[in-house]
Amino acid sequence: MTWDWQVFLQDTGGGETYLHWMMSAWGWTLSVAACALVVALSVGSLMGILRTTPNKWLVALGNAWTELFRNIPLLVQLFLWYHVIPSMFLVLRGVPSFVLVVFALGFFTSARISEQVKSGIRALPTGQRYAGLAMGLTLPQTYRYVLLPMAFRIVIPPLTSESMNIIKNSSVAFAVSIAELTMFAMQAQEETSRGIEIYLAVTGLYFISAFAVNRLAMFIEHRVQVPGMIGGGK
Amino acid sequence: MNLNLDFGFLNWGVISSFVAKGFIFSVQLTLVAMIGGIALGTMLALMRLSGKKWLVVPAAFYVNTLRSIPLVMVILWFFLLIPLLIGRPMGAELSAIITFTVFEAAYYSEIMRAGIQSVPKGQVYAGYAVGMTYGQCMQLIVLPQAFRNMLPVLLTQTIILFQDTSLVYAIGAYDLLKGFEVAGKNFNRPVETYLVAAVVYFVICFSLSMLVRRLQQKIQIIR
Numbered sequence: 001m002t003w004d005w006q007v008f009l010q011d012t013g014g015g016e017t018y019l020h021w022m023m024s025a026w027g028w029t030l031s032v033a034a035c036a037l038v039v040a041l042s043v044g045s046l047m048g049i050l051r052t053t054p055n056k057w058l059v060a061l062g063n064a065w066t067e068l069f070r071n072i073p074l075l076v077q078l079f080l081w082y083h084v085i086p087s088m089f090l091v092l093r094g095v096p097s098f099v100l101v102v103f104a105l106g107f108f109t110s111a112r113i114s115e116q117v118k119s120g121i122r123a124l125p126t127g128q129r130y131a132g133l134a135m136g137l138t139l140p141q142t143y144r145y146v147l148l149p150m151a152f153r154i155v156i157p158p159l160t161s162e163s164m165n166i167i168k169n170s171s172v173a174f175a176v177s178i179a180e181l182t183m184f185a186m187q188a189q190e191e192t193s194r195g196i197e198i199y200l201a202v203t204g205l206y207f208i209s210a211f212a213v214n215r216l217a218m219f220i221e222h223r224v225q226v227p228g229m230i231g232g233g234k
Numbered sequence: 235m236n237l238n239l240d241f242g243f244l245n246w247g248v249i250s251s252f253v254a255k256g257f258i259f260s261v262q263l264t265l266v267a268m269i270g271g272i273a274l275g276t277m278l279a280l281m282r283l284s285g286k287k288w289l290v291v292p293a294a295f296y297v298n299t300l301r302s303i304p305l306v307m308v309i310l311w312f313f314l315l316i317p318l319l320i321g322r323p324m325g326a327e328l329s330a331i332i333t334f335t336v337f338e339a340a341y342y343s344e345i346m347r348a349g350i351q352s353v354p355k356g357q358v359y360a361g362y363a364v365g366m367t368y369g370q371c372m373q374l375i376v377l378p379q380a381f382r383n384m385l386p387v388l389l390t391q392t393i394i395l396f397q398d399t400s401l402v403y404a405i406g407a408y409d410l411l412k413g414f415e416v417a418g419k420n421f422n423r424p425v426e427t428y429l430v431a432a433v434v435y436f437v438i439c440f441s442l443s444m445l446v447r448r449l450q451q452k453i454q455i456i457r
Binding site: 067068070071072073074075076077079080083084087088164167168169170171172174175182185186189195196199202203206207210211 | 398425443
């Protein structure tokens with residue numbers, strides 16, 4: 001077998017090279033992942049917090065959310081967003097598939113994040129909550145000023161691996177024809193028959209993306225650490 | 235809201251001719267990949283904990299590489315590479331079984347590594363002290379406890395594996411999701427079949443995770 005890396009300089013027939021196409025596909029992968037991460041972090045944190053409140057209805061809501069989105073495969077959830085929801089709610093018919101993928105991936109990941117935020121809050125001594133309430137803070141204030149600042153620092157490592165997972169999981173977007181890396185890999189492989197070169201390049205880009213997220217998270221973890229506290233070091 | 239759903243076409247005949255075949259394949263894929271993945275994963279974990287560089291480095295490379303590539307890409311890689319290596323085309327189903335075994339081994343190996351490390355080191359020394367070989371020590375002392383400690387995590391990973399089997403969609407293998415999809419296309423009722431597919435996956439995964447939770451509590455009480 002011989003290498004043929006020049007395949008990336010070939011024209012795709014649309015006036016651009018495969019390299020261009022791959023770079024724009026990388027952009028799609030990163031945008032899907034980044035937007036989904038924003039959705040997942042906000043919804044997941046909210047659900048995780050609800051599951052630790054004293055109100056049993058809020059706890060039940062958080063639990064139901066988590067179980068629902070954790071126990072259906074991501075691809076099936078994606079098809080629900082893409083095929084089922086627009087046909088039930090006609091208003092959503094014009095929504096671009098990018099937005100649907102972002103919500104599918106975001107809600108799927110929010111279940112995992114809610115689990116981690118919950119255990120992060122549970123990991124704090126109960127006395128901190130009581131101390132906050134005893135000082136006259138309201139429950140939301142206790143969360144805002146006492147519990148969450150420490151809980152979020154505790155969950156940075158698992159959130160890092162979820163952020164890396166979200167890049168990997170964004171690859172299912174090929175199933176609804178988003179022009180992201182996996183879709184590019186499948187189509188370019190078919191058109192050029194240089195599958196190995198194409199797959200190697202795409203795999204490399206996934207590596208780089210996940211590695212970059214990892215470094216960024218370590219930087220954040222280092223910046224926000226509280227000296228003398230959990231993971232605080234110096 | 236437009237709820238014009240009609241599940242009437244989903245009778246036993248349709249389910250047995252379209253869905254059953256896919257369901258059997260999904261279960262088969264999950265079971266083979268679980269057994270093969272745990273066996274291969276345990277071997278990788280033992281390699282990584284052996285302390286011998288020529289065993290540690292390849293095992294770590296294997297695990298870390300597979301864990302940082304999206305599963306869909308791994309499925310595509312194997313579907314492309316296996317025919318090149320063996321020189322003849324291979325069916326999507328068989329290719330999926332090989333891929334999942336190899337891929338899940340990386341994840342099971344991390345679980346087994348944690349399990350082996352959860353056994354106190356003194357037990358291994360005790361084993362050596364009464365004259366056991368490395369193999370006997372592992373087989374009779376460490377691995378049984380490692381499996382037992384990690385059983386809930388291994389089963390949770392298997393539930394994730396079952397969910398991930400739906401990704402064989404990428405190479406067109408006929409699994410549970412595909413079965414529903416084909417039925418939906420034939421009767422022009424995709425909305426209903428995707429909904430039913432979601433419910434079926436949910437019921438299976440939710441009840442299994444409840445079982446794992448109960449098992450976990452049971453193990454905790456005994457220990």
